[in-house]
Amino acid sequence: MIEVRDLNKSFGTKQILKGISATFEAGKCNLIIGASGSGKTVLMKSIVGLIPVNSGHIIYNHDTDFLNIDDAGRKELRKLIGMLFQGSALFDSLTVEKNVIFPLNMFTTMTFKEKMNRVNECLERVNLKDANKLYPNELSGGMKKRVGIARAIVMNPKYLFCDEPNSGLDPQTSIVIDKLIKDITDEYKITTIVNTHDMNSVMEIGDYVLFLYKGEKYWEGHRNEIMNATNQQLNDFIFAGKFFREIKEQNTKRLSDEKNK
Amino acid sequence: MSFFIHFGRYVLLLKSLFVRPEKTSIYWREIARQMVEIGVGSVGIVVIVSCFLGAVVTVQTAYQLTTPLISKSIIGSIAANSIILELAPTVTVLILAGKIGSKIASELGTMRISEQIDALEIMGVHSSAYLVLPKILASTLMIPLLVIISAFLSIYSGMWVGEFTGAVSKEDFMTGAIQYWIPFMANFALIKATTFGFIISSVSSYYGYYTEGGALEVGRSATRAVVVCCVLILLFDYILAQLLL
Numbered sequence: 001m002i003e004v005r006d007l008n009k010s011f012g013t014k015q016i017l018k019g020i021s022a023t024f025e026a027g028k029c030n031l032i033i034g035a036s037g038s039g040k041t042v043l044m045k046s047i048v049g050l051i052p053v054n055s056g057h058i059i060y061n062h063d064t065d066f067l068n069i070d071d072a073g074r075k076e077l078r079k080l081i082g083m084l085f086q087g088s089a090l091f092d093s094l095t096v097e098k099n100v101i102f103p104l105n106m107f108t109t110m111t112f113k114e115k116m117n118r119v120n121e122c123l124e125r126v127n128l129k130d131a132n133k134l135y136p137n138e139l140s141g142g143m144k145k146r147v148g149i150a151r152a153i154v155m156n157p158k159y160l161f162c163d164e165p166n167s168g169l170d171p172q173t174s175i176v177i178d179k180l181i182k183d184i185t186d187e188y189k190i191t192t193i194v195n196t197h198d199m200n201s202v203m204e205i206g207d208y209v210l211f212l213y214k215g216e217k218y219w220e221g222h223r224n225e226i227m228n229a230t231n232q233q234l235n236d237f238i239f240a241g242k243f244f245r246e247i248k249e250q251n252t253k254r255l256s257d258e259k260n261k
Numbered sequence: 262m263s264f265f266i267h268f269g270r271y272v273l274l275l276k277s278l279f280v281r282p283e284k285t286s287i288y289w290r291e292i293a294r295q296m297v298e299i300g301v302g303s304v305g306i307v308v309i310v311s312c313f314l315g316a317v318v319t320v321q322t323a324y325q326l327t328t329p330l331i332s333k334s335i336i337g338s339i340a341a342n343s344i345i346l347e348l349a350p351t352v353t354v355l356i357l358a359g360k361i362g363s364k365i366a367s368e369l370g371t372m373r374i375s376e377q378i379d380a381l382e383i384m385g386v387h388s389s390a391y392l393v394l395p396k397i398l399a400s401t402l403m404i405p406l407l408v409i410i411s412a413f414l415s416i417y418s419g420m421w422v423g424e425f426t427g428a429v430s431k432e433d434f435m436t437g438a439i440q441y442w443i444p445f446m447a448n449f450a451l452i453k454a455t456t457f458g459f460i461i462s463s464v465s466s467y468y469g470y471y472t473e474g475g476a477l478e479v480g481r482s483a484t485r486a487v488v489v490c491c492v493l494i495l496l497f498d499y500i501l502a503q504l505l506l
Binding site: 050076079083086102106 | 283284371375379380382383385
């Protein structure tokens with residue numbers, strides 16, 4: 001579980017995060033949604049410590065305040081974190097296999113055979129069986145994301161962070177990636193936090209949804225509650241497209257008919 | 262003001278390199294890889310530059326010494342001393358600054374903008390130590406070796422060009438080179454090469470590591486790294502000459 005309390009972050013005079021508080025529970029897909037520039041990525045990078053915050057608390061597993069631990073403690077905690085970056089952030093000069101094995105080489109004393117077994121297991125898990133010897137520039141966008149996920153889970157993390165996992169992917173591949181993230185979360189019982197503005201992802205995997213608007217928390221809840229949410233900014237964001245607006249109208253009409261009966 | 266900000270961040274980057282490696286064997290492997298890339302990868306350009314440097318110095322020295330009152334061996338002496346004191350450790354390194362400096366800055370800059378450095382941090386790897394330290398060590402070790410190769414090649418190419426053009430015989434050239442040889446010149450050249458090796462790798466790493474923005478900024482970082490390296494090499498060339506000669 002990760003708990004964020006009263007998190008504030010400014011770049012110069014511009015305040016990006018304004019007193020954000022939220023609880024991201026274990027075994028659930030926690031989604032941070034919001035328009036571009038709403039502070040999603042800053043929030044995620046603050047939680048993992050890539051961006052220093054001005055004030056607030058980031059509590060991992062009930063007792064560890066990420067902002068009040070020393071470098072060694074922070075390093076230890078980071079070994080429990082896996083992250084999928086927006087552009088996948090694979091090491092260009094390494095093959096798929098070497099990208100995935102990298103954390104194992106760095107932090108474990110496993111034998112080469114054990115490490116390769118683990119790498120193959122992770123690559124199989126993300127449906128990339130025969131891509132071991134390929135370089136990142138030989139992979140499609142969806143394959144890169146899957147390698148990124150394999151690398152993120154190779155150390156059996158307790159926390160998985162995914163920054164815009166569907167950006168640049170077609171709807172079908174997006175669903176595959178979403179499903180993969182959901183399955184991994186359920187399988188390993190990890191705390192997953194996903195940054196997205198893809199409404200399909202929200203409706204597919206959002207166990208807990210946190211909506212940010214101009215750096216503030218405007219709404220939180222389960223994906224099923226979104227359809228009936230009354231928050232204006234959330235509705236403007238979600239129902240910006242005609243398709244979702246019509247679904248919302250039909251839903252509202254259905255509920256009112258049921259009520260009248 | 263900007264100078265102090267850059268200098269402060271540069272010092273902090275260097276300070277951050279002194280950490281306990283996550284796994285020493287991986288760091289050694291990375292140092293060896295960088296030594297091959299920086300050292301072996303630069304041999305070609307060093308050979309080409311050195312051969313022409315030696316040839317030009319010999320021809321130009323011979324052109325200026327036309328009087329029969331001065332022994333021909335002086336050409337060998339002037340050429341060899343110029344090569345060891347200045348041309349091999351400074352001119353060659355200025356060219357290496359362009360090659361190695363831009364490579365380091367653009368490599369780290371690309372890693373920064375494509376979030377590869379963030380990925381290392383998230384894994385718990387000390388990114389600056391893992392990425393920058395091997396480059397600095399490799400460069401500080403390999404550039405003096407390249408300078409030694411450069412000095413030998415320049416002197417030999419000068420000797421052969423002197424013989425080929427009839428400006429000075431091989432024997433006269435070598436007699437002059439050996440007659441006026443001062444052993445400290447070799448030490449001085451190596452001190453300069455080591456200093457310049459450190460400057461090239463650390464300054465280029467600094468500009469690459471702190472790249473912000475996109476592809477355009479990677480190019481800018483690489484250009485800035487090369488320009489600053491060249492200026493610092495010339496500045497330290499003067500400082501070392503003033504202090505040590």
